[in-house]
Amino acid sequence: MRLTGFMLIGLLAGFFVWASGDLPERADPASPASLGVSSYYIENAYRDSRTPNMVTAVLADYRGFDTFGEAVVVTTAALSCLLILLRRRRRLDGSESGLFPDLDDPDAYKARPDTIGPEPDPFVDDFTGDPAEPSPGTGERAP
Numbered sequence: 001m002r003l004t005g006f007m008l009i010g011l012l013a014g015f016f017v018w019a020s021g022d023l024p025e026r027a028d029p030a031s032p033a034s035l036g037v038s039s040y041y042i043e044n045a046y047r048d049s050r051t052p053n054m055v056t057a058v059l060a061d062y063r064g065f066d067t068f069g070e071a072v073v074v075t076t077a078a079l080s081c082l083l084i085l086l087r088r089r090r091r092l093d094g095s096e097s098g099l100f101p102d103l104d105d106p107d108a109y110k111a112r113p114d115t116i117g118p119e120p121d122p123f124v125d126d127f128t129g130d131p132a133e134p135s136p137g138t139g140e141r142a143p
Contacts, residue, residue: 024031045057059067 024033028034041054041058041062045054045061046052049057049061051057051061
């Protein structure tokens with residue numbers, strides 16, 4: 001299965017390299033975009049939009065619907081990611097996973113070994129334990 005995946009990726013990469021031979025050269029004044037649309041934008045941007053910045057004229061006036069569509073796609077993707085990250089998951093037994101505990105619950109922020117991760121490290125607990133007890137590195141001697 002992995003070999004098939006690598007072969008498909010290699011085949012696709014080879015196709016892209018082959019297809020790039022049909023692209024126009026960079027900064028080619030004889031490319032199709034330079035012959036028609038670009039010259040119109042350059043000559044008429046200020047007259048059509050009354051905007052001194054040509055980039056703003058192209059993005060807002062000539063390509064306004066396209067720019068709006070791209071903004072909608074990016075916003076939708078961001079909201080989708082946010083909703084996926086903030087959703088609560090249900091376990092098979094019907095209880096919630098505890099990834100995002102209820103904010104009103106005073107015990108919500110206590111460490112729960114079943115949802116947090118591996119067992120606590122005793123070395124780290126020496127540094128994060130009771131502040132009244134002497135800890136390593138403070139210069140105090142333990143009783």
